[in-house]
Amino acid sequence: MATDAIPASAADRNISRIIGRSPTTKCPAPFLSKTYDLLEEQEEENNNIKVVSWNGEGSGFVVWCPAEFSVLMLPKYFKHNNFSSFIRQLNTYGFKKVASKRWEFQHEKFQKGCRHLLAEITRKKCEPSAFPTYLNPCEKNTLLARAGENTTRQLLMEENKNLRKERMELQMQIAHFKTLEMKLLQCLSECVENTHNKARRLL
Amino acid sequence: MATDAIPASAADRNISRIIGRSPTTKCPAPFLSKTYDLLEEQEEENNNIKVVSWNGEGSGFVVWCPAEFSVLMLPKYFKHNNFSSFIRQLNTYGFKKVASKRWEFQHEKFQKGCRHLLAEITRKKCEPSAFPTYLNPCEKNTLLARAGENTTRQLLMEENKNLRKERMELQMQIAHFKTLEMKLLQCLSECVENTHNKARRLL
DNA sequence: GGGAATATTCCC
């Protein structure tokens, strides 16, 4: 094992928690440490045939023999021997396949000699929960479903209430206009009649 | 292996999917099948010391020797040898510890000779998945919650739309009344003036 | 390549 090969373990994370190291200095995800370890340890062994290695620039790595890699190496570091599960993890952590004809992967923060960069690599999936921890996932789920709906519903109900109030006011205005119209017509009618009568009297 | 020991495998689930079996007849979770297998297979072996077995009534099971169980049996069925991980899974599927002095667990649907009941056991946790999978009770709740909210929302939106339409119509009526009022006032004014002039001319 | 279910680990 390389001297700088400090595997990310539960103990590490515990220490990290106890001494209160900030998130930026926390230990890397186990998957990343193990993959880095794996490459470093292969580096030391002078095998005739390389199964996996850093690429020429140390900016990524190549799985030269996927079958041998899966059967011989994966179980030493992980709880499986499936190449596809390894690839799934690489994708989860944002690695990119950078060659079409060989299994070469790169990640900006995964470089030969730069173990300290591993801690800056994060999983793609991470949605911080907005709900208190005492709720079970089912309740959270229900609330989550309702949260958006409630906001929308409340807005709709508010608008609704305002619209009804407006309607009432408009209807009162109309009632007022109707009364006014009647009065004006009455007035006009009287006025016309008045004019007529006045004219007749005067004539 | 017992003759009825049909492990829940990816193949099973695939077949289940292909032939379109309903959710109620889908195969049990791998954890449940494996735990059932484990008990059935132990049953057949006439060991001097029982490490794990069904209880007397077949209504649950007992891990008599947790250490041996963890080291010797767990790795044969699972990807670990931790008793606590096994317990965590039992809890996830709703098993209850039913004795204080030994590791005895029960679940209503986990009974000796009743492998078919396993498929009715569901995980407690339901992930916030927005899209259709098999409907467990939790997911149903969520969907029901959403359905109710949606119905309410749709009704509110409908009422809202109608209220806006009404408002528009009322505002048009008001505009009409305003015009009418002006005309009537104009008319009245002219009428009054007319009367006045006519009277003056006649006098 | 990635969504989602299940499994395993870690911690409270």
Next chain:
DNA sequence: GGGAATATTCCC
């Protein structure tokens, strides 16, 4: 006993 992060599997 269970929440949550990570790992592994399965499927599209």
